[in-house]
Amino acid sequence: DGGITQSPKYLFRKEGQNVTLSCEQNLNHDAMYWYRQDPGQGLRLIYYSQIVNDFQKGDIAEGYSVSREKKESFPLTVTSAQKNPTAFYLCASSPQGVRNYEQYFGPGTRLTVT
């Protein structure tokens, strides 16, 4: 089955530790995205990548880093510099092209930092 997987579903870390969230897709999509969702709020864009080995900052990139070494993988690292890392993180992907723009979402990872 084609889709997007995020692991783990729940993640717990101590303050001051870096943590990496996994996102893998087998949809052969060029573009991938990371969003953050806080309770009762909409999604905000952290980083996005339109092609392998290239990525751009979104609206709230501070304290986060990403890599895109493979088309199917777009891991997100939450660094100790992120002041409020506890949140729900969603990964998405989409094909590129004029008529291909729908974003497909993974199931999300709930990160709790104490």
Added chain:
Amino acid sequence: AQTVTQSQPEMSVQEAETVTLSCTYDTSESNYYLFWYKQPPSRQMILVIRQEAYKQQNATENRFSVNFQKAAKSFSLKISDSQLGDTAMYFCAFMNGNAGNMLTFGGGTRLMVKP
């Protein structure tokens, strides 16, 4: 920068009735797309319906339809014959067709369908 506003934080509707969720957006772009996403308690984001700005005809998907008023920058979602499974958060989203296909989301409307 684009902004998306959903003015109704919470709504409720009786099963089998019709409900309309509001969304307004602000942009100077001419090439864009609008979406409604549903997020049930599982938190999986599910695309409900999409509208291309260049199309005048309102999009329809089964019980879901939109009222796209381009001049007013309004994009409301109508759910007909509401079902218990429609209970979820609903997010309106904007995509600038000229800027990498990123989505800008509204704050969401929590919809409760009552039996």
